[in-house]
Each structure stands twice: as structure tokens, then as C-alpha cells.
Amino acid sequence: FLVTGASRSGTRFLTNLFQGLGMNVSHHSDPVRGADGAVSWVHGFHRSGCVVPSWQSPRFFSKAFLMLRDPLKQIPSRAESTDDFDWLEFARCAADFGPLGPSTSATAVDRLRLALKHYVLQNSFVEKYAEKSFWLEDLDAHHPATLDIILGLCEEFASTACNEVKLRTLISGALPIDSEPLGVGWPQLAFIDRPFAAMAQTLIRRHGKDISVDDQLPEMGWGFHCDFNNDLWSCALPPEAESLLDRSFSLEDMIRSKDTALCAKKLPPLNGSMVLSVSVARTGSETLSRMLESTGLNLHDHQCNAHTLLEHGAGHVIVSLRHPVSRIVSGMQWHTHVYNMTLAIGAFLNSSSSKLSIAGATGAHNEQSERSDRGQFSHGAYDLQHKVFSFDDFNHSYVDALRNTSDPNHRIALDVQYRPYSNNIFIPVVDFYMKGITNEELKRLSFVCTCTLKEDMDRVSNELNLNLDTEILTHESVSSSDDPEVQLQWLSQRNIDWIREIYAADEAFYLQHCSHCESIANQAA
Numbered sequence: 001f002l003v004t005g006a007s008r009s010g011t012r013f014l015t016n017l018f019q020g021l022g023m024n025v026s027h028h029s030d031p032v033r034g035a036d037g038a039v040s041w042v043h044g045f046h047r048s049g050c051v052v053p054s055w056q057s058p059r060f061f062s063k064a065f066l067m068l069r070d071p072l073k074q075i076p077s078r079a080e081s082t083d084d085f086d087w088l089e090f091a092r093c094a095a096d097f098g099p100l101g102p103s104t105s106a107t108a109v110d111r112l113r114l115a116l117k118h119y120v121l122q123n124s125f126v127e128k129y130a131e132k133s134f135w136l137e138d139l140d141a142h143h144p145a146t147l148d149i150i151l152g153l154c155e156e157f158a159s160t161a162c163n164e165v166k167l168r169t170l171i172s173g174a175l176p177i178d179s180e181p182l183g184v185g186w187p188q189l190a191f192i193d194r195p196f197a198a199m200a201q202t203l204i205r206r207h208g209k210d211i212s213v214d215d216q217l218p219e220m221g222w223g224f225h226c227d228f229n230n231d232l233w234s235c236a237l238p239p240e241a242e243s244l245l246d247r248s249f250s251l252e253d254m255i256r257s258k259d260t261a262l263c264a265k266k267l268p269p270l271n272g273s274m275v276l277s278v279s280v281a282r283t284g285s286e287t288l289s290r291m292l293e294s295t296g297l298n299l300h301d302h303q304c305n306a307h308t309l310l311e312h313g314a315g316h317v318i319v320s321l322r323h324p325v326s327r328i329v330s331g332m333q334w335h336t337h338v339y340n341m342t343l344a345i346g347a348f349l350n351s352s353s354s355k356l357s358i359a360g361a362t363g364a365h366n367e368q369s370e371r372s373d374r375g376q377f378s379h380g381a382y383d384l385q386h387k388v389f390s391f392d393d394f395n396h397s398y399v400d401a402l403r404n405t406s407d408p409n410h411r412i413a414l415d416v417q418y419r420p421y422s423n424n425i426f427i428p429v430v431d432f433y434m435k436g437i438t439n440e441e442l443k444r445l446s447f448v449c450t451c452t453l454k455e456d457m458d459r460v461s462n463e464l465n466l467n468l469d470t471e472i473l474t475h476e477s478v479s480s481s482d483d484p485e486v487q488l489q490w491l492s493q494r495n496i497d498w499i500r501e502i503y504a505a506d507e508a509f510y511l512q513h514c515s516h517c518e519s520i521a522n523q524a525a
Contacts, residue, residue: 004044331425
């Protein structure tokens with residue numbers, strides 16, 4: 001057998017582990033091939049004409065397994081480690097690293113770029129023929145499925161009896177992965193080579209590891225493709241992903257990029273007695289989720305649509321509606337409120353000497369930050385947006401950048417907007433929250449309007465015999481985002497017109513169910 005993957009994935013550790021179990025297993029740095037098997041990245045991928053810097057054997061391996069390691073650990077380890085041979089020269093004999101000059105690996109950034117490409121190219125090739133994959137970190141954590149793979153190989157190939165207790169003992173404390181440096185972060189890798197960073201994220205997702213929504217790149221939604229090109233293994237994003245941040249903002253691109261399948265992955269078990277809600281941020285979503293908590297679940301997830309919830313067992317779904325311009329302005333107001341509150345708390349923490357007061361203020365700040373994050377931003381997108389766009393009243397720069405492809409910050413705006421859980425005020429009702437609804441499912445939907453939320457929820461409560469507490473109201477703005485004059489303080493008329501054009505289907509759907517809100521807004525104005 002062969003266990004392989006990218007270099008610096010823990011091959012020496014695993015070799016020692018097999019040998020500790022009494023198996024004749026070799027590492028690529030050993031002089032000869034082991035009779036039972038091998039753990040070697042070198043033998044995982046090479047082609048005729050490449051000089052293998054290790055033992056060679058005419059016998060094929062009977063089966064192969066892919067061993068993966070956390071890329072944020074493995075890539076910097078590969079970048080800064082040396083071997084007794086030129087690893088890059090060998091790796092590029094079979095894989096396409098792109099044009100390489102005489103000083104390709106001269107700087108730390110250059111070495112990280114090459115190590116990132118190696119991670120994607122090597123692992124993507126091995127996964128094509130590997131029987132199974134497992135993670136080094138899962139082995140260190142005694143993950144049952146991973147231990148089963150190791151014990152299975154031992155039972156099949158070893159001449160001595162295999163013992164799980166001995167295996168666990170050999171693993172415990174033998175892998176010094178926790179003592180290594182923290183490595184690099186996804187933002188750094190994306191800056192160095194964004195396409196390969198997105199491919200690395202997609203690859204590890206395929207093998208069961210999640211990416212934090214703070215770090216997930218929008219290009220992941222398009223996948224990637226690998227094949228031989230001029231006899232070299234080559235990987236690339238599809239053209240649609242390569243140009244994602246350069247073309248005009250579109251609802252289709254945003255929905256695909258936000259990885260909306262995250263909702264189904266995170267849903268707890270649902271049952272027919274649960275009444276849940278889906279809604280764009282700033283349409284009363286938090287109020288609705290708290291009102292409906294008594295039916296069995298407080299679900300406040302803007303990446304869930306109605307069809308997903310019904311398909312997974314919910315009995316009924318409520319959809320809240322608001323004019324697209326109003327909800328976007330409300331979101332901008334809320335974001336500014338949270339940002340200003342953060343500044344105020346920061347000033348207080350810097351000046352206060354009371355530990356008790358600091359603890360209380362920090363707790364309040366964390367609660368507000370969590371609400372803002374769940375409603376509109378992932379923290380990664382928040383940080384990215386904050387670095388470029390100001391948070392003043394009368395600030396149109398973010399929507400300007402979204403709308404205008406020639407804006408110098410257009411790419412950054414799209415990068416922020418297309419990330420999961422970022423700026424959910426822009427998610428469409430018709431093209432997302434209502435997407436996939438069948439005629440039968442439509443009978444299990446109710447629509448409520450933000451302008452008359454309590455009255456509408458009283459009606460729904462009576463219709464469904466829910467006995468809801470409809471007095472709950474979580475947020476009320478000092479200035480109405482439904483007021484056209486207030487809207488012009490936050491958005492230029494050109495941006496308002498652009499929003500109405502992009503969200504024309506949402507506006508029509510809103511007017512179909514909530515036309516009375518327009519007269520209420522006019523009266524308030």
C-alpha cells in the first residue's frame with residue numbers, strides 16, 4: 001500500500017507509527033521499499049522522465065490513501081523547510097507551477113506561493129486514485145474513522161497482530177503539531193495567490209473540513225478543474241470565477257458565491273410543529289425569530305431559504321417583506337450604529353479603571369457584535385469593508401463601488417458582498433428566499449410586512465393557533481429608513497435607482513403583498 005499527499009504532511013510520523021505496530025513500511029527517505037507498504041509524498045506523483053530522489057521499484061502499489069494536513073500549517077512548513085534534495089525541481093517535473101525564474105523562491109512570499117501551489121497540485125492528483133483520504137490532525141485526535149483506516153491497513157498487510165490500544169499509545173504525544181508556529185492565514189494566502197487559495201479551500205472542503213465563514217473566498221462557489229496540459233498536471237479556476245470580482249454586481253453571482261448550502265449543513269433536526277422564518281436582514285428578522293422560538297427553535301440565519309426549511313421538515317415558514325431601498329438603508333444605519341458603539345466602548349475601555357465596568361461593557365459589546373454579525377456581516381468581511389469604506393452618514397461609497405465597475409474599490413466591494421453572511425441586506429427575496437418553492441409548499445408559507453409586523457403576526461398566530469407573544473420588538477430606529485428624505489441621506493438618487501433596477505422583482509413582490517406600507521411611509525414623511 002501507499003499513503004501519500006503533499007510534502008510536509010506528516011509522512012515521517014506515520015511511517016514511525018506503522019513501524020511501531022510491527023510493520024515493514026518505508027519512508028521516501030529510506031534506502032529501500034518496505035515489504036508491507038510505504039508512506040511517501042515522492043511516490044504519490046511523478047512521471048516517466050522524472051528522476052525520483054528515492055528508492056524505485058517495478059511493483060505497483062495495491063491500494064493508495066491520501067493523507068492531508070491543515071494547509072495553514074503545511075504550507076508554511078513546506079515553504080521554510082529544506083530536504084536533502086530539491087523538492088521543487090522534482091515536483092515541477094510533473095506539475096505545472098507556472099513560469100519560474102532564477103529567483104522564484106528568493107523571498108518568503110515566493111516560497112509560500114510555491115508551497116500553496118504544491119498543496120493543490122499534489123493533493124488534487126492523488127485524490128483521483130486514492131481509495132480514501134484522512135487528516136493528520138484527525139489521527140492525532142484519535143478520530144475513530146481515521147484509526148479504522150490505519151488499523152485496517154495493519155490487519156491487511158502486517159504479519160503481526162494489530163492492537164488499537166497500542167496504536168493509540170503510539171499516537172499520543174508523538175506528533176508535535178501543536179508546538180509548531182501558527183503558520184499563515186487565509187487572507188495572506190489569498191493576497192499571495194488568490195486563485196490557488198480558493199482552490200485549496202475547495203479541496204479541503206471536498207475532504208470534509210470546513211472553512212470559517214470569515215475566511216471563505218467567494219470563488220469557492222465555482223469549484224476548480226485539473227487535468228494534464230502539455231504533459232504537466234495543471235489546476236485552474238473556471239473563467240467565471242477568475243473574472244468574478246471584475247465584472248458587474250449580479251444577484252446570480254452573489255447567491256452562488258455566498259455558499260448558501262451552509263444553511264442545510266448547520267440545520268438541527270426539524271419537525272412539522274416548528275414554524276420558522278426567512279427574511280432579508282433588516283426586515284424584522286430578529287423579532288420574528290424570537291416570536292417563533294416558542295414553536296421549537298429560534299432560527300436567525302439569513303442564508304436559509306423557505307424551500308430548504310420546508311424540505312428539511314419545518315411545518316410552516318413565514319417570510320417578512322420590506323422595500324429593497326428601505327431595508328438597505330436600515331442596514332447601513334444599523335451598521336453605523338454598531339460601529340459608533342464600538343468606538344465609544346473602545347474609548348471607555350481605554351479610560352476606565354473599573355474591572356467590573358469593563359467586563360460589563362465588554363459583554364454588552366460582544367452581544368451587539370454578535371447580533372450585527374449574524375444579521376449582516378461575517379467578521380472577516382466586516383474587517384475587509386472597514387479598511388476601505390467609511391461609516392459616516394451621507395456615505396454612498398460602498399454602493400458606488402458595487403454599482404460601478406470602474407470604481408477603484410469595485411473588486412473589494414464585491415469581495416465583501418459575495419462572502420457568506422456578509423451584508424445580508426442585499427440578498428434577494430424572489431431569487432433566493434422564494435427560490436425552489438413548489439405549489440404545495442406555497443400553501444405552507446405566510447407573508448408579513450415589516451411596516452405592520454405586529455398586526456400581521458397576530459393574524460398568522462391566530463391562523464396557525466400559535467399563541468405567539470407579538471409584543472416583542474427588538475429594534476426601532478430614530479429615523480425611518482422608509483422615509484424618502486432619510487433614504488437620500490444615505491444613498492444618492494443614482495444608487496437608489498440602481499437598487500430598484502437590480503431588485504425590481506423584489507419590489508414587485510413587496511408591492512403585491514405590502515402595498516399598504518407605501519401609504520404608511522408617505523404619511524410618516
